[in-house]
Amino acid sequence: MSRVKAGLLITGQSNAGFFLADGGTWILNKGLSSLLGIAEADFDPRLNGFRTIGGYALGEGAHNNPSMATTFGGTPLWAPGDEGAFLTHRSGTDPSRWQPGSTGRSLDRFVRDLLTARDRAECLGILWIHTENDSQTKRTGDTATHAAAIRRHLALIRAAFGRPASGPDELPAYGWAPIPYGNSAEGHRTVRAALAAVIADPAQNFRLALPQTGDSEARDGKDWSHRDAADLRIFARRAAYAVARHHRERHGLGTAALPGPGPRISLIRAESPTSTLVTVQHDRGRRLKASAAAHDGRGWSIFDRGEQRAVTAMELKTADQILIRHEACTGDLQRRSLGYCLNGEQVGRGNAVTDDWSRHASSIPGLDQEWQIDFPLQASLLPVGT
Numbered sequence: 001m002s003r004v005k006a007g008l009l010i011t012g013q014s015n016a017g018f019f020l021a022d023g024g025t026w027i028l029n030k031g032l033s034s035l036l037g038i039a040e041a042d043f044d045p046r047l048n049g050f051r052t053i054g055g056y057a058l059g060e061g062a063h064n065n066p067s068m069a070t071t072f073g074g075t076p077l078w079a080p081g082d083e084g085a086f087l088t089h090r091s092g093t094d095p096s097r098w099q100p101g102s103t104g105r106s107l108d109r110f111v112r113d114l115l116t117a118r119d120r121a122e123c124l125g126i127l128w129i130h131t132e133n134d135s136q137t138k139r140t141g142d143t144a145t146h147a148a149a150i151r152r153h154l155a156l157i158r159a160a161f162g163r164p165a166s167g168p169d170e171l172p173a174y175g176w177a178p179i180p181y182g183n184s185a186e187g188h189r190t191v192r193a194a195l196a197a198v199i200a201d202p203a204q205n206f207r208l209a210l211p212q213t214g215d216s217e218a219r220d221g222k223d224w225s226h227r228d229a230a231d232l233r234i235f236a237r238r239a240a241y242a243v244a245r246h247h248r249e250r251h252g253l254g255t256a257a258l259p260g261p262g263p264r265i266s267l268i269r270a271e272s273p274t275s276t277l278v279t280v281q282h283d284r285g286r287r288l289k290a291s292a293a294a295h296d297g298r299g300w301s302i303f304d305r306g307e308q309r310a311v312t313a314m315e316l317k318t319a320d321q322i323l324i325r326h327e328a329c330t331g332d333l334q335r336r337s338l339g340y341c342l343n344g345e346q347v348g349r350g351n352a353v354t355d356d357w358s359r360h361a362s363s364i365p366g367l368d369q370e371w372q373i374d375f376p377l378q379a380s381l382l383p384v385g386t
Contacts, residue, residue, distance in 0.1 A: 005122045006032035007041020008174070008243070009157065010057035011107060012130035014073030015179060015226055017059045018219070019129060022229040024236040025055040031240030032124065034366035035258065036247060043119045056123050058110060060103075067106040068114050075103050076133040078149045086130075087149055095148035100156060111160035120161045125243065126154065126173040127209065131191050132225065135344060136182035138190040146194035151204060165205045172250075174243055176210035176235070177379045179227055180346035188344035196381040209242040210235050211261045211378035214299055214341035215352035231349060237371055238262070257362070259284040262375030263355045265340060270333035270386050271323070276302060278322040278338065283375060285355020287319040297324065299347040301339040303383055304329035314353070322353065336386050341379035352376035 006029045010016055019025070033040045042052040047063055060069040078087040078098070085101040100108055111120065128150075138146055154173050158164060163171040178191050198204050216231035218224045227235075245260040247253075266281040280288060297311035302324060309327040317323050329336055341347065354374040361372040 003121060004124045004247075005039050005041035006030075006036060007055035007123060008032075008057075008125050008127040009070060009111070009123055009161075010055060010127045010129065011070040011157070012128065013071065013075055013132050015132055015232070016057075016129045017071040017073055018226055018229070019232050019236070020057055020059050020071060022232045024232050025057055027233055027236035028127075028240050028243075029054050031237060031367065031371065032244055034364055035240060035244035035256075041122065041124070043115060045114055056115060056119065058114070060106075063110075063114065066109055067102075068110040069103075069106050070110055072103040072106070074133060076137065077130060077146070077153060079133075079137065086153055095145060095152050096155075098149070098152055104153070104156065108156065108160050111157065120163070121169075123161065123171065124247070125171060126157055127239065127243075128154070128173055128175045128206075129210075131176070131178035132181040135178045135187045135191045136184050138187050138194075140186060140190055143190050143193045143197070146190060147197040150194060150198045150206075151201075154198075154204065154206065165203060170205060172246065173204070173206045174209035174239065174246075175206065176239075177208060177213050177341070177381070178344060179213040180216065180344050181225060182344070185343035189342065192342065192381040199381075207242075207246065208261060208378075209239040209246075211264070212341065212352060212376040214345050214347045214379060215349055215376045216346065217349050218346075228349075234349075234373070237373060238375065241375075257284060259357050259375055262378055263288070264378040265338075265380065265384050268336075268338050268384050268386055270329070270336045273328040273330070274325060276324045276326065276336060276338055277317070278324060280320045280322065280377060282320060282355055283357075284360070285357040285375065286360065287356045288316050288322065288353055288377075289356050289374060290314070290316055290353045291351050293348065293351045294353055297326075298351060299341045299345045299379075300324050300326075301342055301383075302326040302329070303337045303339070305331040305335050316353075334386055337383035338385075339380040339383045340377060342381075342383065 086104040088101045217228040219226040297314045300311045302309045313325040315323040
């Protein structure tokens, strides 16, 4: 751990840019510094008007001629005919051979030319918050291509750092579950399936630091394309815990009872044609909690032989079990499946099912009470079957 600092390369689209603007970088750095006992990260970008930048990130427009940045609004990871994307799509060519688009080249210059060799060696990892445009436009047939494009993008970033995905000098990567964006359930399902494929590949050293983003609000209450500043700051705290615990585990430092990505659905059981029981595996919490609003079943989806059935209510049954009530299923009980925030649903700030970790959390030196939080139930990347 002596060769790292508490900073991540933050890259993505417009919400990643707002994450920087709203102080997410500094919150993340502070949390990682306290949780890991390492120095906060900053670097000297050698730009007029900037002395130091927290972490390893820069929004578009801060450095031009040539452009050097890590976040670009309205820019897909890839899209046919879009030379400005992070990756240049080439029909008939394997994504592993795609070259960077103009924004990808700007990111590459940021890492290779603006950061020093020491900066590159000390960076803790990649925070890949990069889903909104792709969640709107990708379709089911794009799943394998999108997964390959994610792998290619991570490989290019690591090549710029001169660090591998795994091994003594590894550069791990962390992502977020696609944020509520647009109106394309198919696009959301496609990006989630692609992320699941990348996460399932150990060689990628990629995991979700923010496996739930649906418990958030539109920016300033009206901009549905972007998450509100308060939510992005909450995301920064949750990401800090998940990243810190992963680093403590991989370096044999013990977890210090830290929470990580939060509770997750472990199995489901069809109780009747109109009810399905969900069992949750806790992270560091002990009991499930839910606001009054969450009891209307928001965010949950039930599939009967692949056909979606309307959810009518949610009940907390025990410390780790949830009962979902829904429109009657007519198929075999063994062919039922379930999702939580699977289609890009926004459940709203405070309306996700959470654990109760804040009740048991010990104070952490350097971090105030804002860091004693409950963790939301992880969103589904893929439907969970009976």
